[in-house]
Amino acid sequence: xxxxxxxxxxxxxxxxxxxxxxxxxxxxxxxxxxxxxxxxxxxxxxxxxxxxxxxxxxxxxxxxxxxxxxxxxxxxxxxxxxxxxxxxxxxxxxxxxxxxxxxxxxxxxxxxxxxxxxxxxxxxxxxxxxxxxxxxxxxxxxxxxxxxxxxxxxxxxxxxxxxxxxxxxxxxxxxxxxxxxxxxxxxxxxxxxxxxxxxxxxxxxxxxxxxxxxxxxxxxxxxxxxxxxxxxxxxxxxxxxxxxxxxxxxxxxxxxxxxxxxxxxxxxxxxxxxxxxxxxxxxxxxxxxxxxxxxxxx
Amino acid sequence: xxxxxxxxxxxxxxxxxxxxxxxxxxxxxxxxxxxxxxxxxxxxxxxxxxxxxxxxxxxxxxxxxxxxxxxxxxxxxxxxxxxxxxxxxxxxxxxxxxxxxxxxxxxxxxxxxxxxxxxxxxxxxxxxxxxxxxxxxxxxxxxxxxxxxxxxxxxxxxxxxxxxxxxxxxxxxxxxxxxxxxxxxxxxxxxxxxxxxxxxxxxxxxxxxxxxxxxxxxxxxxxxxxxxxxxxxxxxxxxxxxxxxxxxxxxxxxxxxxxxxxxxxxxxxxxxxxxxxxxxxxxxxxxxxxxxxxxxxxxxxxxxxxxxxxxxxxxxxxxxxxxxxxxxxxxxxxxxxxxxxxxxxxxxxxxxxxxxxxxxxxxxxxxxxxxxxxxxxxxxxxxxxxxxxxxxxxxxxxxxxxxxxxxxxxxxxxxxxxxxxxxxxxxxxxxxxxxxxxxxxxxxxxxxxxxxxxxxxxxxxxxxxxxxxxxxxxxxxxxxxxxxxxxxxxxxxxxxxxxxxxxxxxxxxxxxxxxxxxxxxxxxxxxx
Numbered sequence: 001x002x003x004x005x006x007x008x009x010x011x012x013x014x015x016x017x018x019x020x021x022x023x024x025x026x027x028x029x030x031x032x033x034x035x036x037x038x039x040x041x042x043x044x045x046x047x048x049x050x051x052x053x054x055x056x057x058x059x060x061x062x063x064x065x066x067x068x069x070x071x072x073x074x075x076x077x078x079x080x081x082x083x084x085x086x087x088x089x090x091x092x093x094x095x096x097x098x099x100x101x102x103x104x105x106x107x108x109x110x111x112x113x114x115x116x117x118x119x120x121x122x123x124x125x126x127x128x129x130x131x132x133x134x135x136x137x138x139x140x141x142x143x144x145x146x147x148x149x150x151x152x153x154x155x156x157x158x159x160x161x162x163x164x165x166x167x168x169x170x171x172x173x174x175x176x177x178x179x180x181x182x183x184x185x186x187x188x189x190x191x192x193x194x195x196x197x198x199x200x201x202x203x204x205x206x207x208x209x210x211x212x213x214x215x216x217x218x219x220x221x222x223x224x225x226x227x228x229x230x231x232x233x234x235x236x237x238x239x240x241x242x243x244x245x246x247x248x249x250x251x252x253x254x255x256x257x258x259x260x261x262x263x264x265x266x267x268x269x270x271x272x273x274x275x276x277x278x279x280x281x282x283x284x285x286x287x288x289x290x291x292x293x294x295x296x297x298x
Numbered sequence: 299x300x301x302x303x304x305x306x307x308x309x310x311x312x313x314x315x316x317x318x319x320x321x322x323x324x325x326x327x328x329x330x331x332x333x334x335x336x337x338x339x340x341x342x343x344x345x346x347x348x349x350x351x352x353x354x355x356x357x358x359x360x361x362x363x364x365x366x367x368x369x370x371x372x373x374x375x376x377x378x379x380x381x382x383x384x385x386x387x388x389x390x391x392x393x394x395x396x397x398x399x400x401x402x403x404x405x406x407x408x409x410x411x412x413x414x415x416x417x418x419x420x421x422x423x424x425x426x427x428x429x430x431x432x433x434x435x436x437x438x439x440x441x442x443x444x445x446x447x448x449x450x451x452x453x454x455x456x457x458x459x460x461x462x463x464x465x466x467x468x469x470x471x472x473x474x475x476x477x478x479x480x481x482x483x484x485x486x487x488x489x490x491x492x493x494x495x496x497x498x499x500x501x502x503x504x505x506x507x508x509x510x511x512x513x514x515x516x517x518x519x520x521x522x523x524x525x526x527x528x529x530x531x532x533x534x535x536x537x538x539x540x541x542x543x544x545x546x547x548x549x550x551x552x553x554x555x556x557x558x559x560x561x562x563x564x565x566x567x568x569x570x571x572x573x574x575x576x577x578x579x580x581x582x583x584x585x586x587x588x589x590x591x592x593x594x595x596x597x598x599x600x601x602x603x604x605x606x607x608x609x610x611x612x613x614x615x616x617x618x619x620x621x622x623x624x625x626x627x628x629x630x631x632x633x634x635x636x637x638x639x640x641x642x643x644x645x646x647x648x649x650x651x652x653x654x655x656x657x658x659x660x661x662x663x664x665x666x667x668x669x670x671x672x673x674x675x676x677x678x679x680x681x682x683x684x685x686x687x688x689x690x691x692x693x694x695x696x697x698x699x700x701x702x703x704x705x706x707x708x709x710x711x712x713x714x715x716x717x718x719x720x721x722x723x724x725x726x727x728x729x730x731x732x733x734x735x736x737x738x739x740x741x742x743x744x745x746x747x748x749x750x751x752x753x754x755x756x757x758x759x760x761x762x763x764x765x766x767x768x769x770x771x772x773x774x775x776x777x778x779x780x781x782x783x784x785x786x787x788x789x790x791x792x793x794x795x796x797x798x799x800x801x802x803x804x805x806x807x808x809x810x811x812x813x814x815x816x817x818x819x820x821x822x823x824x825x826x
Binding site: 001006052099100103104107120121122123124125126127128130131135138139141142145146149150153154157190191193194195197198200201202204205206208209212213216236237239240243244246247248250251252253254255257258259260262263266267270 | 342350352485486489493646647648649650651652653654656657660661664665667668669671672673675676679680682683684685715716718719722723725726727729730733734737740741744759762763766767768769770771773774775777778780781782783786789790793
């Protein structure tokens with residue numbers, strides 16, 4: 001079986017203007033979104049407490065909100081897992097929630113409102129402000145370090161422009177995924193940062209495979225223009241690019257649909273990031289390499 | 299060629315065997331030749347609590363300084379050195395005020411008998427001189443360090459007595475303690491048990507003083523107001539707040555306790571906690587009860603008055619008791635914390651993550667199911683796409699997962715939810731390595747090469763791309779491990795281990811088969 005027939009020559013690079021426009025629009029949109037609405041930070045980074053409860057009987061979100069509003073605790077209630085399951089997330093700011101007692105306080109409110117044993121506390125996550133700051137710092141540092149190190153690796157193994165192409169593609173993928181997370185209203189927490197770093201790794205992975213082929217073809221077809229060499233390389237590795245992405249997405253789809261609510265944001269992040277990675281390898285990374293090539297010849 | 303093939307085959311078999319041995323304990327247990335532990339599930343998968351506690355070490359330093367003050371006062375009196383005042387100022391320094399004549403002697407005493415302290419400042423005034431002393435830097439560090447270690451030990455004792463299987467209690471950073479309690483059913487109770495300072499103090503009640511006045515306008519010097527909570531049958535209020543005016547001096551602390559047990563008294567008393575005192579405690583208790591017959595003795599735990607019974611007679615048996623309308627659970631937990639001793643400094647909970655057992659089970663089931671389903675889909679897809687080479691790639695994939703699990707089990711790594719995701723991801727990326735190789739071989743076959751040379755060039759050309767791409771992801775994994783905490787580290791570990799096994803199984807594992815086929819028979823057509 002073959003998806004891409006050998007000898008396929010799709011002139012990808014001649015569509016690079018369209019790719020540039022599409023990516024620019026998307027990135028500008030994401031940046032606007034990030035600076036206006038901002039990412040939805042989870043307790044990991046913002047501090048505070050999140051309690052995940054499940055009710056045996058049908059308790060509506062309105063009833064739960066009413067019960068919490070009457071108590072001094074307050075808190076924001078969110079439906080978990082698409083609704084109907086009676087599972088809710090209660091989120092409290094760090095100022096109102098004392099980690100030592102918040103679990104007991106919530107239980108008291110729920111006991112009073114709905115009766116003992118009518119619900120189950122599935123999860124409690126409390127992060128004090130000190131830890132939250134630390135986690136945020138670590139998160140940001142890890143993304144920055146990963147980007148620099150991978151860029152440097154490619155620079156050493158290939159050439160500077162390849163490294164630049166990889167980094168541009170990587171930033172592109174991570175930004176688009178962040179935008180998708182904001183749109184889908186998923187909270188940014190530690191596992192999501194791990195997913196973003198994985199996307200970074202995967203994005204570079206993809207770019208490396210094409211770079212490897214470009215380098216090989218540069219030796220093979222010395223007389224061809226860089227544009228032609230890159231285009232040939234994209235086409236030659238197209239089968240692999242699609243096949244690998246499809247199989248990975250296959251696994252991620254299983255995780256997204258059947259993995260359960262806790263892992264869904266994680267799977268969603270990877271899914272979007274890998275799709276973005278597939279696109280950016282062809283329409284972002286390689287045009288960037290070509291751009292710096294042209295700059296050098298002049 | 300032939301010889302190296304045999305070596306590689308033997309190596310493969312040995313690896314398989316070793317992997318089997320490491321993996322087996324995750325499924326069966328109790329066989330003598332197997333390692334003790336298999337893969338452990340993280341708290342997010344089996345349920346449990348993850349707590350990070352901060353030891354408030356400055357409190358330990360304060361306590362220590364207070365003890366230094368008592369010791370210094372005793373020494374000064376014993377040697378007959380005159381002094382006017384001995385206080386601790388807001389900066390935590392010990393301030394001695396004395397007449398001009400005795401400052402030199404105090405200074406000598408400090409250097410001779412209190413090497414932990416150094417005189418930080420001195421000043422002379424009209425009515426005498428003032429000496430200020432603080433802990434030397436090394437001593438300060440020792441106190442802090444010791445407070446954290448002792449807190450850790452005490453918490454470990456409490457948890458052991460509470461009954462948690464395989465808890466993790468370790469230092470984290472400078473003054474923090476990480477506590478992980480897998481499979482715990484009542485996290486709130488455990489939290490209360492761990493976080494309690496459990497400082498037990500015996501103090502006399504000042505019955506002549508005016509409690510109400512002290513409550514409103516502050517206690518007179520040498521006195522303090524503390525509260526107790528009592529059930530009042532008459533008013534029908536449960537746990538009513540009752541003020542006590544106490545003499546501030548502590549006559550005895552929980553250090554004097556050798557053992558604590560729950561006892562059942564008569565109908566009226568209900569449950570109480572009986573304290574067996576150690577020899578020092580017995581003597582002290584004997585004296586203190588003998589000197590204060592008829593007075594009320596308040597039993598104060600963490601600033602709360604539990605009870606204030608009247609001392610009817612001198613008690614010399616070395617046994618005391620705490621009553622207070624306990625439920626069995628309360629009484630048992632109180633006995634545990636008293637037995638394990640007080641924390642040298644209070645602790646503050648910085649971070650809590652608790653996963654209920656049912657959510658954990660649910661996550662495992664869904665995670666494993668989606669993992670198996672995803673894997674099967676990938677295996678079928680590869681077989682359909684590459685036929686013979688696809689089957690070979692599938693074998694490599696299955697072996698890859700097998701080795702990966704074995705290494706994780708060998709490291710006694712903890713499998714978390716992101717960890718499962720990491721394994722699934724590895725599967726996806728392992729396919730990539732096989733695809734790269736097979737696509738190359740296909741190309742070479744298309745270019746009209748013989749099977750042998752197609753395989754050789756295919757591998758040769760695919761390997762740089764495989765190594766480079768996996769190394770970059772490996773770098774991301776290392777950084778994740780470096781900066782990550784808890785579940786993220788689990789993810790990073792599975793990712794890195796997965797990349798290693800992927801490269802090995804795809805590059806070297808599959809090659810064994812081709813070399814075998816190519817040396818045994820004249821392979822005419824490659825099924826790729």
